[in-house]
Amino acid sequence: MSELTTQPAAPAEAPSALPAAVTAGITANGAAGHAARRGSGLRKGIVAIVALVLLFALPFVSNTYVVFVVSLTLVYAVSTLGFNLLVGWSGQIGLAHAALFAVGAYGSSVAVAAGVPFLVTIPLAGIAAALLAVVIGFPAIRLRGFFLAIATLALGMAIVELLNFAAPITGGGGGMNVQVFALPGINDAASTYFIVLTVAAIMFFLVRRALVGRFGRTLQAVRDLGQLSGSLGVSALRYRLVAFALSGFVAAVAGTLYAQLQTFIFPAMFQMNLLVPMLVMVFVGGAGSLWGPLIGAAFAIVLIEFFQDLGDAQAIAYGIVLMVVIALLPGGLTSLFRTLGSSRFAQRLYRRRASTEETS
Amino acid sequence: MTATAPETVPRHAGDTPVVEFTGVGKSFGGNTVLENVTLAVRPGFTGLIGPNGAGKTTCLNVVSGYLQPDAGDVTLRGESVLGLSPARVARRGVSRTFQTPRLIPNLSAVENVMVGGSRHFRRGHLAELLGLPSARRDEREQRERAYDLLDALGLGAHPDRPANAFPIGSQKIIEVARALLNDPALLMLDEPAAGLGAEDVDHLVDGLNGWLRERPDAAVLIIEHDLELITRLCPTAAVLHFGRIIQSGAPKDVLRDPVVVEAYLGADLAAGD
Amino acid sequence: MLQTLVSGLESGSWFALLGLAIVVVMKAADVPNFAMADIGLVATYVGISLAGAGVPFWLAVVTTLVTGILLGVVIDVALMRRLAKYGHFPLLLMTIGLSLALTALTGLVWGHDPRSFRAPWTGAAIEVGGGVAIGVSQIVSIVVGLLGAVAISAFFTTPVGAQMRAVAENRATARLVGVNAGRLSAIAWGVGGLIAAVTVMLQAQSALVSTLTPASLIIYGFVAATMGGFTSLFGTFAGGLVLGIIQQLVGTYISTAAQFSVALLVVFLVLVLRPDGFTKGMRLRDV
Numbered sequence: 001m002s003e004l005t006t007q008p009a010a011p012a013e014a015p016s017a018l019p020a021a022v023t024a025g026i027t028a029n030g031a032a033g034h035a036a037r038r039g040s041g042l043r044k045g046i047v048a049i050v051a052l053v054l055l056f057a058l059p060f061v062s063n064t065y066v067v068f069v070v071s072l073t074l075v076y077a078v079s080t081l082g083f084n085l086l087v088g089w090s091g092q093i094g095l096a097h098a099a100l101f102a103v104g105a106y107g108s109s110v111a112v113a114a115g116v117p118f119l120v121t122i123p124l125a126g127i128a129a130a131l132l133a134v135v136i137g138f139p140a141i142r143l144r145g146f147f148l149a150i151a152t153l154a155l156g157m158a159i160v161e162l163l164n165f166a167a168p169i170t171g172g173g174g175g176m177n178v179q180v181f182a183l184p185g186i187n188d189a190a191s192t193y194f195i196v197l198t199v200a201a202i203m204f205f206l207v208r209r210a211l212v213g214r215f216g217r218t219l220q221a222v223r224d225l226g227q228l229s230g231s232l233g234v235s236a237l238r239y240r241l242v243a244f245a246l247s248g249f250v251a252a253v254a255g256t257l258y259a260q261l262q263t264f265i266f267p268a269m270f271q272m273n274l275l276v277p278m279l280v281m282v283f284v285g286g287a288g289s290l291w292g293p294l295i296g297a298a299f300a301i302v303l304i305e306f307f308q309d310l311g312d313a314q315a316i317a318y319g320i321v322l323m324v325v326i327a328l329l330p331g332g333l334t335s336l337f338r339t340l341g342s343s344r345f346a347q348r349l350y351r352r353r354a355s356t357e358e359t360s
Numbered sequence: 361m362t363a364t365a366p367e368t369v370p371r372h373a374g375d376t377p378v379v380e381f382t383g384v385g386k387s388f389g390g391n392t393v394l395e396n397v398t399l400a401v402r403p404g405f406t407g408l409i410g411p412n413g414a415g416k417t418t419c420l421n422v423v424s425g426y427l428q429p430d431a432g433d434v435t436l437r438g439e440s441v442l443g444l445s446p447a448r449v450a451r452r453g454v455s456r457t458f459q460t461p462r463l464i465p466n467l468s469a470v471e472n473v474m475v476g477g478s479r480h481f482r483r484g485h486l487a488e489l490l491g492l493p494s495a496r497r498d499e500r501e502q503r504e505r506a507y508d509l510l511d512a513l514g515l516g517a518h519p520d521r522p523a524n525a526f527p528i529g530s531q532k533i534i535e536v537a538r539a540l541l542n543d544p545a546l547l548m549l550d551e552p553a554a555g556l557g558a559e560d561v562d563h564l565v566d567g568l569n570g571w572l573r574e575r576p577d578a579a580v581l582i583i584e585h586d587l588e589l590i591t592r593l594c595p596t597a598a599v600l601h602f603g604r605i606i607q608s609g610a611p612k613d614v615l616r617d618p619v620v621v622e623a624y625l626g627a628d629l630a631a632g633d
Numbered sequence: 634m635l636q637t638l639v640s641g642l643e644s645g646s647w648f649a650l651l652g653l654a655i656v657v658v659m660k661a662a663d664v665p666n667f668a669m670a671d672i673g674l675v676a677t678y679v680g681i682s683l684a685g686a687g688v689p690f691w692l693a694v695v696t697t698l699v700t701g702i703l704l705g706v707v708i709d710v711a712l713m714r715r716l717a718k719y720g721h722f723p724l725l726l727m728t729i730g731l732s733l734a735l736t737a738l739t740g741l742v743w744g745h746d747p748r749s750f751r752a753p754w755t756g757a758a759i760e761v762g763g764g765v766a767i768g769v770s771q772i773v774s775i776v777v778g779l780l781g782a783v784a785i786s787a788f789f790t791t792p793v794g795a796q797m798r799a800v801a802e803n804r805a806t807a808r809l810v811g812v813n814a815g816r817l818s819a820i821a822w823g824v825g826g827l828i829a830a831v832t833v834m835l836q837a838q839s840a841l842v843s844t845l846t847p848a849s850l851i852i853y854g855f856v857a858a859t860m861g862g863f864t865s866l867f868g869t870f871a872g873g874l875v876l877g878i879i880q881q882l883v884g885t886y887i888s889t890a891a892q893f894s895v896a897l898l899v900v901f902l903v904l905v906l907r908p909d910g911f912t913k914g915m916r917l918r919d920v
């Protein structure tokens with residue numbers, strides 16, 4: 001609540017100018033949708049605007065802990081957005097995601113320490129990780145199923161090991177401090193939060209736009225048809241590689257934000273203990289869904305925060321909750337909504353649409 | 361990634377073959393699947409018939425780039441397609457369907473069809489990501505064409521329903537629409553009528569006839585066990601038996617040929633019918 | 634040098650055995666089991682507790698083995714089987730969740746201090762001349778590892794084993810010819826649990842094990858399995874031994890910190906150069 005009283009009015013308005021542009025894009029995109037979906041697209045756009053406005057107001061009505069947790073959720077949601085693109089949309093269980101996330105965190109922090117402005121490091125780290133993902137993906141895209149998973153797991157672990165060895169730059173296993181970038185006139189937590197929120201909104205907007213159109217359809221063709229997608233004029237290997245690059249880019253962008261949020265990073269943060277929650281987020285969000293990453297990240301964060309002070313019991317609880325969720329909902333949490341939807345509501349919707357088509 | 365412009369092929373009018381097999385041979389580990397296959401597929405319908413295991417689908421796989429023959433050449437409008445990847449062959453204007461329909465189950469019928477038109481998008485994915493008007497126009501035009509094709513093939517009623525909600529027969533027709541969106545010079549259909557009801561077959565025939573009227577220089581190569589359909593559609597048919605073309609000509613004459621009859625009867629006896 | 638080689642063969646035997654456990658489950662049930670080492674650890678801790686309570690050594694060993702089998706079967710029947718139709722991703726994630734839960738459960742019940750499974754021969758050594766001594770427990774690890782590999786190969790020549798090979802080659806066809814895939818996967822998980830229990834027990838009679846053991850052991854097991862292309866028993870066993878020796882050489886002559894990275898490098902090289910395992914094409918009768 002303290003932010004509410006101590007904040008000067010001007011900076012509070014400054015950041016809100018940005019989301020207006022972003023959300024305008026979302027509505028424009030929704031309106032450009034095909035006739036059959038125009039109504040729902042517009043509604044989604046409005047929901048997105050309202051949600052964004054509410055999210056931008058958060059630091060003024062809540063304490064720093066909540067702001068931190070929401071920031072972390074958004075960072076994980078962005079990371080999951082990239083992971084989901086790879087696992088869910090292109091159908092490749094690539095497990096180097098935590099390492100690419102680390103590349104973003106370290107890349108940005110090291111660059112900032114060398115004098116590069118933080119905001120510039122976001123795209124730079126993303127591009128670097130995308131290139132690295134292509135290097136990883138180049139041999140990996142020819143491997144199928146679990147072989148791909150194990151090859152990328154090994155490569156990801158090797159990248160994190162390298163961070164240990166590169167001690168002169170990264171501080172080695174001891175970790176490094178991150179110079180936190182602050183917008184002028186706001187405290188660090190709120191400033192980081194605004195940046196995270198803005199970047200998250202942009203990433204969601206871009207990835208969503210990439211996936212609803214031709215690119216998303218082609219990725220799914222490659223996922224479901226494999227080599228046979230060649231007969232559709234689509235090079236499966238090329239799209240698989242592009243999926244690797246894009247997911248690497250998104251992972252690293254999330255990583256840059258993560259470093260800002262944590263203010264201190266060390267290689268052990270990016271091992272299996274990060275990869276597992278990342279997998280959980282993709283799974284819970286529903287592999288291949290569009291808004292699932294947000295739900296998945298929120299689920300994982302709630303789980304982590306909820307079981308935080310339980311020690312061993314936390315890991316058990318985490319493992320057991322994970323097992324229960326998989327056992328009950330093999331298609332992820334969002335599949336529950338879909339199942340509920342298809343049972344009654346969606347059928348009524350279909351019937352209504354069919355009747356309007358007949359009359360028109 | 362930028363869009364590659366469609367690799368246009370010079371169009372010849374008249375009766376020049378669209379696809380020519382010359383002396384094509386293929387064997388898998390000692391088993392000869394195709395032997396000295398020579399076949400010219402001219403504009404219009406051509407049937408490719410023969411008992412099971414005669415090598416019909418292998419012929420399709422050789423044209424579409426999934427298999428490389430051991431001998432001979434395959435040309436598309438005079439240019440060899442050997443050594444090209446399936447994607448490049450498709451971009452030269454070769455479309456096909458599969459024996460069992462291969463659709464993207466959770467995409468709608470119309471979106472499945474749109475996947476087939478990738479070479480006609482003039483703008484790349486970057487333009488799509490930036491939401492440029494030209495990319496949107498691409499998307500809109502392809503969507504309209506996809507709706508039209510589904511309509512022409514008798515599936516206009518529920519084009520926005522997910523593909524896996526359709527019966528197998530309708531899924532096969534969606535696959536044909538997807539192949540047509542590529543605007544192919546050569547369309548290859550692998551048992552299109554199997555699993556279709558009589559009404560669906562009529563829709564399919566009408567749709568294909570309508571499409572060929574607009575594209576008189578395009579060729580359709582059909583593998584089909586339904587010989588009645590072959591007789592109805594194709595002015596010429598070739599019979600493949602143990603990897604060799606044993607007869608070709610008008611379906612009525614071909615099917616009366618004693619060699620062909622014996623091939624079919626022999627295969628049926630071998631299969632235990 | 635001899636000491637290094639023997640130590641390498643010893644840890645290599647552990648890697649090889651765990652790799653074999655992974656391959657057996659992979660063949661029959663098509664799951665990469667990330668919880669395999671945890672199953673072995675739980676079973677071994679049960680044995681250690683029994684031995685500590687005065688139960689005779691061999692009885693404790695048998696109990697450990699039975700615990701391993703039971704854990705494997707129960708996990709398959711209760712958790713894994715119903716997920717098979719949802720594809721690879723939920724299966725993979727389920728074994729990861731299981732691994733988390735089992736490790737934490739072990740820590741909760743037995744604590745995080747390292748433990749050992751004292752055998753009658755623990756601490757004894759054989760002088761081989763030149764002042765070099767080889768621990769009896771090291772020899773036990775190597776011999777049991779070898780016997781285990783032979784036993785698993787023999788298992789795949791039995792009717793059940795032959796059915797498993799058929800399933801591994803073609804799942805759909807195996808079902809058509811009347812193979813009971815459910816029973817086979819339960820057997821495979823039981824055998825996998827048994828081997829995992831043997832593996833961790835071997836490590837515990839020679840060195841210390843703790844809740845940190847599974848995390849590294851499972852990676853090395855996967856490295857061994859990768860070297861065998863996830864199908865070849867011989868390739869997996871030989872791969873495990875080679876990995877053990879490489880690890881020991883790297884640890885002795887370069888740095889123990891580099892051991893893990895070298896193992897990762899091995900996986901990557903194998904997958905890029907020989908994605909079907911480095912014994913593919915040698916046409917051994919074990920596939």
